[in-house]
Amino acid sequence: MTKEELWRAVLSEIELQVSRPNFLTWLKNSRLLDAQDGTALIALPNNFTKEWVELKYHKLILGSIRNYDSTTRKIEYVVEGVFMEKANRSKAAKLVARRVSEGQLALPEIKVDPETNLNPRYTFDSFVVGSFNELAHSATSAVVDVVGTKYNPLFIYGGTGLGKTHLIQAAGNEIKKNYKDKVKVKYVTSEKFTNDVVWAVKNNRFEDIKRTYRGVDVLIIDDIQFIGGKEKTEEEFFHTFNALHENNKQIIISSDRPPKAIPTLEARLRSRFEGGMIADITFPDYETRVAITKTKLQDREVALDEKIIDLIARKAQKNIREIEGVLNKLLFYQATYNRTLDMAFAEKVIAEIAEKAAVKVSPSQIIRVVANFFEISPNDLVGRQRNKEFVEPRQIAMFLFRDLLAMSYPDIANKVGKRDHTTAIYAYKKINDDVTKNPNLNQKILMIKEMVSSLG
Ligand code: ADP
Ligand code: MG
DSSP states (O other): OOHHHHHHHHHHHHHTTSOHHHIIIIITTOEEEEEETTEEEEEESSHHHHHHHHHHHHHHHHHHHHHHOTTOOEEEEEEOSTTOOGGGHHHHHHHHHHHHHTTTTSOOOOOOOTTTOOOTTOOSTTOOOOTTTHHHHHHHHHHHHSTTTSSSSEEEEEOTTSSHHHHHHHHHHHHHHHHGGGSOEEEEEHHHHHHHHHHHHHHTOHHHHHHHHHTOSEEEEEOGGGGTTOHHHHHHHHHHHHHHHHTTOEEEEEESSOGGGOTTSOHHHHHHHHTSEEEEEOOOOHHHHHHHHHHHHHHTTOOOOHHHHHHHHHHOOSOHHHHHHHHHHHHHHHHHHTOOOOHHHHHHHHHHHHHHHHOOOOHHHHHHHHHHHHTOOHHHHTSSOOOHHHHHHHHHHHHHHHHHHOOOHHHHHHHTTSOOHHHHHHHHHHHHHHHHHOHHHHHHHHHHHHHHHHHO
């Protein structure tokens, strides 16, 4: 029996035991590269498929191979593709296995301070300043120096991925560091604030809201644009704002646009915002993108060729999150395959990212992939049942509608059980936040995205 025959036999056996979509997604494009000395080497088209197959189908595969070749005791899974020469396959498999088991590829766990909600990773030290964010940075630094009396409120606005959250959280962390327990800092997203208000209304617990939000010295509110149009929330925020402002407590606000461009914002709130300091963040130019790339490399204690840094800075123009994305991917491959990054390789990876970004998928394709991934039915995924096993998959689907297709919140909510648009906002923000704190969730999202993009 040749390797090919053996693998065909194994696959046709497995095909009978798993669902058709799962077979097509995970196993159809696999190959048996080698079967010697008791070890079978199986190649899969990408890392995500590899990890999934290893996790879900290992037993099945091993059992099935042993039906034909009882000397097989072990299976190694490798990724097949542009990233590896044939000769290195088995070596790479061992390396990956070792690194994974040594936890080298695991993302560091990030601990958010439960009292302030601040994430310690956002600091001024790790924040690169260029002409695009100079004003916002200097205004924020001034606020840190003289809390409450200089620019109040401080209103920072700019497009997504440009550093608003980083900057306002850095302010919070710095204040905390300088004043220790003498100053009470609190960071919230405007959704969190909204949820708290909604909860207080429902449970008649306004005192709790007052205590939580009016008892602080520095209140940082992220993405205030989402507050617009919610009467009760705006009302409560208005009173909170006034109570703090009158007592010279510092308020720091971020938004994706200036106050006058938030259409549903009440006039009295708008004029309060305009009464302080407004600073924008625009787009980093090429030189700044180089500086940012270099800083990120330093943070990770790795070096890259100048030419590759130049390539990243030229290609990743959209925002800083994109720079980080490209960098993470390059370093991931470098670590996984223990390969020096040459120019050709970097170009390949970057081209691949660009190609994936261009892939157009439909909402129903996303629904199918997510349902399939979590092994629930598409109907349950978009249904109205609140069973625990449906909730996270549903939130992830909503997140992906926004992230991959830029769908509006009402459209998203409509697709998923005709819910209220605030549910979609909540789901998006929750997943978007959680991925930075929960490596497990992050991995799931990456796997799903990989599957979605492989459809295109
Ligand atoms: P926004 O809130 O504007 O959408 P974020 O603050 O979340 O953007 O920034 C996106 C990513 O880019 C974060 O990982 C952040 O640490 C990083 N980042 C943003 N601005 C800078 C900067 N000036 N220097 C270094 N890293 C930055
Ligand atoms: Mg943000």
